[in-house]
Amino acid sequence: MTLLSIQLSKLVLAGVARAQKEGALPSFELPELIHLTRPNRREWGDYSSALPLQLAKQIDHSPIVVANHIQDYLPKSPIIEHSTVSEPGFLNVTLSSDWLCSQVARVISEGTSFMNLDLYSNQSAQVEFVSANPTGPLTVGHGRGGVLGDTLSNLLSAVGYKVTREFYYNNAGQQMKKLGESLRIRYLQSLGISVQLSEDHYQGEYLISLAAQIVESHSDSLSEESWETFKDIAETDIAAKQHSTLNRLNIVMDVLYNEQSLYEDGSLDKVVAKLRQKKLAYDKDGAVWFAVKELGGSDDRVIVKSTGEPTYRLPDIAYHCNKMERKFDLVIDVLGADHKDSFPDVILGVKAMGYEADRIKMLMHQFVNIKGQRMSKRSGKFISLDDLIDEVGADVVRFFMLMRASESHLEFDIDLARDQSDKNPVYYVQYAHARICSILEKASIAGYSLKDTKVDSLVHPSERLLMRNLLELSDTIDRAVSEMAPHYLTTYVRDLASSFHTFYGDCRVLDDDDVSLTLARLNLIRAVRIGLSHALGLLGVSAPESM
RNA sequence: GCCCCCGUAGCUCAAUGGACAGAGCACCUGACUUCGGAUCAGGUUGUUGGGAGUUCGAAUCUCUCCGGGGGUGCCA
Structure with missing residues (x-):
C-alpha cells in the first residue's frame, strides 16, 4: 500500500x-x-x-x-x-468517512499484507544481536538487546526486507579456559575435594549446579579429566541454556557465527596485511596498532597484542567485512552501551578494507536496572533474564523492554510488573483483542454472516478515531524502521487499544434492530483485531482470544 | 581528563522544529436488568534541570553550567 x-x-x-x-x-x-x-x-x-x-x-x-x-x-x-x-x-x-470505511474493508480482505509495506522488497538485512559468549546465563541486559533486535527484525520483514538474525560468539581463548577450569573445580568440590576458585574464575552458581549434575551422571569418573573436557561440557550446556532462554521470548536465531572461524580461515591476517599495505597499521612496543587517527577517528588502537594475540577489534573488523561480503543491503548491530565505543573504529576498519560501510548501522541501547529486587532470591546474584521471565512472563518482559526509547535507561520495576499485573499495559492491549474475539464469537452464535467485508455508515467520532488509528499502523511501522525505534509500536498499540475501548463504550456492536450497522461495526472490529494482532505479533507479544 | 546517553506532572515515561507539552500509575467522582468492569467517562497535576543562542516558531537544534547513569585497556 x-x-x-x-x-x-x-x-x-x-x-x-x-x-x-x-x-x-x-x-x-x-x-x-x-x-x-x-x-x-x-x-x-x-x-x-x-x-x-x-x-x-x-x-x-x-x-x-x-x-x-x-x-x-x-x-x-x-x-x-x-x-x-x-x-x-x-x-x-x-x-473522508467513506474513504476510511473503504480502507477498513481492505484491511479485512487483504489482511496484514495491506498493512505491511513493500518499500524494500528484494533487499536483504542482517541484524546482529545478543552476541553473548557461552560463559554464563543471559542477563536482563542481553534480554533488552534480544527483544530490540528481534522486534526490529520483525519490522524490517514487515517493510519487505529478507532478514537474517545473527548471533556472534566466541568459544575460544582465555575466557573459555577459565570457564573449563572453573567447572572442573566445582566438580571436584562437589566430590568433596578441597580446591578453591581463584578470583579470575567464573563465580556463578550455575556452574555449581552443573557440577552437581555431572556428579550425578558420571560420579567421579571425570576427576582425572583436563579443563578442556569441562570446557566442552560447560560450553554445550550454557549455549543451549542461552538459546532456550531466548526461545522463551520468541527469539530464534538464523545464524550462529563463531568468531573462531575468522582466526582459522585467515581473515584476521588478511585484515592486518591490507592495513599494513595501506600504511594504516604499524608496529609499536611489540604490538600492531591500527592508525585510527589517520582516518579521522579518536585514538590509535592495538589490534594485535605483543603476545601475538589479536584484540577484539581485529576480529570485529574481519567479521564486519564478512558481513559486507555476504552482500546484505543493510546491516544492523544491536549493541549495549558498553560496546558502542568501539563501533566507530570498526566502521573505519571496514572502510579501510574497501567496503561501503555506510550500510552498517548501530542501534545502541542503555542498560536495564532492576528495581525493587536487585538480587535474585535463588542465586544471591544479579537477577538473570530467566529469573525475570519466571517472575513476570515473556509477554510482559517483551512489552516492557520495548516501552522506552532504546537510548534511555530502563528501570524495570519487577514488583510493579507483578503486583499490578491487572493494570499492566500489556494486559490492557491483550484485553482489547480478547474482547473483540468475544464479540465476534457472540455474533457468530447469533447467526451474523461475516462473509461480506462491506463497511459503511460509520460516522460516530469514536468510530472515525478508531478507523484512523487503525490505518496509521503502516506509517508507524515505516517510522519505527527508518528511525530504528521499535518503541513507537508499543505506543501505537496502546493507542489503538484505547480507541477501541472507547468505541466499545460509545457504540454497541450487536444490535438486532439495526442489522446493517451491526454488520459494519462487526467488520470494523474484525479489522481492528487484525491490526492489534499484527502489531502485537511484530512486538513478539501474544494476542490471546480469551484471558 | 576525554566520549556517549538521560534530566518533561507526585511516580514511570510519551511527544516527526509547529498550535493550549500528552499517556499510564496514584488520588477523587460517576457508569452494567444489554456485546467480557482486566473497561469507560469526568476531575486535579508542569518555570520540559538552570542560563544564553539559532528560528516566524524550541522539550526537540547549538553553546554553557548543574545533576544522574554508562563508557573510556595490549579484556570482550
Missing part, C-alpha cells in the same frame, strides 16, 4: 504546484515530501501541515495567504472530506 502520509503529502504538494501554475504563488523548488502532524484539537481535522509557515518567508507572503492559496488549489480527492486554514498558517485536512 501507499502510506497515508505520502498520499496526503502528494495532494498538498499538488495543490502548491497548481497554485504556482495559476500564478497565485511564485515559483520555487518544491520538496518531495512534506511533514504532516496530527493536530491535538478536533476542529483542526485529522492531519495538519505547517508548510505555509515554512514557505512564507522564502516567498515573502503572509503564511495565512499561502495557506489559503494552497487550499484553493488542493486537488479533489476521495481521501479528503474538506480542508481548513487556521492561524497562524496551518493547512488542516479532514479525512
Whole structure:
C-alpha cells in the first residue's frame, strides 16, 4: 500500500504546484515530501501541515495567504472530506468517512499484507544481536538487546526486507579456559575435594549446579579429566541454556557465527596485511596498532597484542567485512552501551578494507536496572533474564523492554510488573483483542454472516478515531524502521487499544434492530483485531482470544 | 581528563522544529436488568534541570553550567 502520509503529502504538494501554475504563488523548488502532524484539537481535522509557515518567508507572503492559496488549489480527492486554514498558517485536512470505511474493508480482505509495506522488497538485512559468549546465563541486559533486535527484525520483514538474525560468539581463548577450569573445580568440590576458585574464575552458581549434575551422571569418573573436557561440557550446556532462554521470548536465531572461524580461515591476517599495505597499521612496543587517527577517528588502537594475540577489534573488523561480503543491503548491530565505543573504529576498519560501510548501522541501547529486587532470591546474584521471565512472563518482559526509547535507561520495576499485573499495559492491549474475539464469537452464535467485508455508515467520532488509528499502523511501522525505534509500536498499540475501548463504550456492536450497522461495526472490529494482532505479533507479544 | 546517553506532572515515561507539552500509575467522582468492569467517562497535576543562542516558531537544534547513569585497556 501507499502510506497515508505520502498520499496526503502528494495532494498538498499538488495543490502548491497548481497554485504556482495559476500564478497565485511564485515559483520555487518544491520538496518531495512534506511533514504532516496530527493536530491535538478536533476542529483542526485529522492531519495538519505547517508548510505555509515554512514557505512564507522564502516567498515573502503572509503564511495565512499561502495557506489559503494552497487550499484553493488542493486537488479533489476521495481521501479528503474538506480542508481548513487556521492561524497562524496551518493547512488542516479532514479525512473522508467513506474513504476510511473503504480502507477498513481492505484491511479485512487483504489482511496484514495491506498493512505491511513493500518499500524494500528484494533487499536483504542482517541484524546482529545478543552476541553473548557461552560463559554464563543471559542477563536482563542481553534480554533488552534480544527483544530490540528481534522486534526490529520483525519490522524490517514487515517493510519487505529478507532478514537474517545473527548471533556472534566466541568459544575460544582465555575466557573459555577459565570457564573449563572453573567447572572442573566445582566438580571436584562437589566430590568433596578441597580446591578453591581463584578470583579470575567464573563465580556463578550455575556452574555449581552443573557440577552437581555431572556428579550425578558420571560420579567421579571425570576427576582425572583436563579443563578442556569441562570446557566442552560447560560450553554445550550454557549455549543451549542461552538459546532456550531466548526461545522463551520468541527469539530464534538464523545464524550462529563463531568468531573462531575468522582466526582459522585467515581473515584476521588478511585484515592486518591490507592495513599494513595501506600504511594504516604499524608496529609499536611489540604490538600492531591500527592508525585510527589517520582516518579521522579518536585514538590509535592495538589490534594485535605483543603476545601475538589479536584484540577484539581485529576480529570485529574481519567479521564486519564478512558481513559486507555476504552482500546484505543493510546491516544492523544491536549493541549495549558498553560496546558502542568501539563501533566507530570498526566502521573505519571496514572502510579501510574497501567496503561501503555506510550500510552498517548501530542501534545502541542503555542498560536495564532492576528495581525493587536487585538480587535474585535463588542465586544471591544479579537477577538473570530467566529469573525475570519466571517472575513476570515473556509477554510482559517483551512489552516492557520495548516501552522506552532504546537510548534511555530502563528501570524495570519487577514488583510493579507483578503486583499490578491487572493494570499492566500489556494486559490492557491483550484485553482489547480478547474482547473483540468475544464479540465476534457472540455474533457468530447469533447467526451474523461475516462473509461480506462491506463497511459503511460509520460516522460516530469514536468510530472515525478508531478507523484512523487503525490505518496509521503502516506509517508507524515505516517510522519505527527508518528511525530504528521499535518503541513507537508499543505506543501505537496502546493507542489503538484505547480507541477501541472507547468505541466499545460509545457504540454497541450487536444490535438486532439495526442489522446493517451491526454488520459494519462487526467488520470494523474484525479489522481492528487484525491490526492489534499484527502489531502485537511484530512486538513478539501474544494476542490471546480469551484471558 | 576525554566520549556517549538521560534530566518533561507526585511516580514511570510519551511527544516527526509547529498550535493550549500528552499517556499510564496514584488520588477523587460517576457508569452494567444489554456485546467480557482486566473497561469507560469526568476531575486535579508542569518555570520540559538552570542560563544564553539559532528560528516566524524550541522539550526537540547549538553553546554553557548543574545533576544522574554508562563508557573510556595490549579484556570482550
